[in-house]
Amino acid sequence: MASTRTACAAGSAASSTEARCTPHASPVRAVAQPVHTTATVSLWVTHGAMAGARGASGPLPGGSKSMSATMATKWDVRVLAGVGAGLMGLAGVFLWRELQVPHELLLAVAAVLASAVALAEVPRHRPLAGPIALLLTGLVGGLWYAAVKSGLLLPGLGLTVLAAAFTVARTWRRSEAREDKLQAVLLWYGLTAAVLATSWAFYFHFFTLGFAADDIGRRVVLTLAWLVSGVGLVVYGRQRGESVIRDAGFAFVALAVGKALVYDTTHLSGMLRVAGLAGAGALLLGGAWLSTLRQPRSA
Incomplete structure (x- = not known):
């Protein structure tokens, strides 16, 4: 056992020695791998949250613009229809006067x-x-x-x-x-x-x-x-x-x-x-x- 530890410290190339050195090195890898996985998962969660925030906040300006356009369209329709109906009514009044139709009708x-x-x-x-x-x-x-x-x-x-x-x-x-x-x-x-x-x-x-x-x-x-x-x-x-x-x-x-x-x-x-x-x-x-x-x- 002492020779094996010395061989490991000296960097011996014997296969039996490498096999025995492996159990001492694997805990380091086992500890390092979960740390790396946790960091990766954290990055994924952070990236997904940022993407979701961008997706949620992105359509708002477009939606508000669409709502404003709809309201403006309704206002335009009301103005045009109101003025047009008023002009048609005025034309009817003058036509009535020109034809001299009795007021009772x-x-x-x-x-x-x-x-x-x-x-x-x-x-x-x-x-x-x-x-x-x-x-x-x-x-x-x-x-x-x-x-x-x-x-x-x-x-x-x-x-x-x-x-x-x-x-x-x-x-x-x-x-x-x-x-x-x-x-x-x-x-x-x-x-x-x-x-x-x-x-x-x-x-x-x-x-x-x-x-x-x-x-x-x-x-x-x-x-x-x-x-x-x-x-x-x-x-x-x-x-x-x-x-x-x-x-x-x-x-x-x-x-x-x-x-x-x-x-x-x-x-x-x-x-x-x-x-x-x-x-x-x-x-x-x-x-x-x-x-x-x-x-x-x-x-």
Whole structure:
């Protein structure tokens, strides 16, 4: 053993000596190799972390630029579309003046535009523009007819009723429209205002000024028609559990009862007045009875 250690120190070339020297040299290699491996793994982890940081931070400038470009595009579209629509509207005004079209036909144009807005359902997330336009068109059309009594307003009023009824029929099938209280009120109140204004205008034009001018019994027709519509809506709204429909029906009922008490009782006489009031009362009693029979679906 002593000779072997001396031979190893002297650098002997004997094979047996090299074999015995190996166990003394291998621990050094075993210690050095894990140190080298640990350093390599650390370099790999550091390199991967730096690459990940570069990958995560790299797309941010490009993403912000893309977002800015999208916002700028939307702004450009709005500006161009707004200015273009304004110029088209101004051209329409001057064309109207050049053609000397009666001003009453503006109501028909407004009804067509309101119908287009309602069909387009803008804005998409909550389409309120169409119902608001139809409600305003019905109210303005009714007041305009009450002021001038012009038959040229009747087409505009008729278009408003058709557009309002179609909008309600199409929109009310969706659950989100029924759950949105504001949209529901605008839809049904717009339809109610349009029907009340249009029915009165058509009644006055064709009955009062037309073929039934000399028949005082015509005065009961509008009262009973409003009562039938109102009672029907009240019962239907009660059955469906829809308060907005019931409220629309009560608007018809309130106007019909007011007309019966204020106008019919003073402009009718004899048995016709009795029959008119009795008929109105019978309709209301029938509506009360039907409301007790038909419970809302939610119940």
